Amino acid sequence: MIELQIDDGVATVVLAAPERVNALGERDLRDLDAAYGEAESAGVRALVLRGEGRAFCAGRDISGVDPATDDVSGYLDALLTPLLKRMAAFPAPTFAAAHGACLGVGLGLLIATDVVYVADNAKIGSPFAGLGAVLDSGGHALFFERLGAHRTLDLIYIGDLMSGEEAVRLGLFSRALPADEVLPAVERAARAAASGPTQAFLASKRIVAGLRDERAGLWDAMAAENAAQTALRDTVDYREGFAAFQSKRRPGFTGR
16 A cells, blocks of 8 residues: 655655565556656656554555466566656655665665665665575665675575665665664655755766766766756856855745
């Protein structure tokens, strides 16, 4: 079950199936995609993703899946990958509050989110050895990029889970906090971002995506920065930011 709340320019998307530790079936993926679409259509300036209950998301809901007839490609290629791409390209800053199990698809949701705050006792890694399956949802890319080949395969072969504190220390996510502080911190960050220069934030989001997905080098990234700054010059927020600085007052950004 997926819930969407919109308040003062901030969307909150909730994985609301705590009885199954927010494991996601096909219908859940479609509903999650629809929630992001609705938030985008509403023109929100920030989005928060969180899970109800004792875990963020324990992965795919396989409780009723028959391995003999499992439509793996239908779930992963047709539903999950397009959803994660949509999440990663969402036209506003996105934030996730993660606690408990963050595994499989749950890990993928975090990978597709801009800023991730995790509980220090969260569980992150690859439990797939016990299923005879392979880590999915972008986990290989995240682990290899941040941890290297040896640590990545160690996690996969042995099945050990990292704490949120360890994951942040190793550079996987943004911040680790005590469990009861994660959601308030994420909500504060989202509200701050929602009052900021949205177009400038989206320019940075595109530059970082180019560095990640296209392996842009220093000079390509600098050229992208220069082009973004030139385009931003014509925005309302750019002019407001300069005017506020020169007048020694706080800027009032509108996202335009």
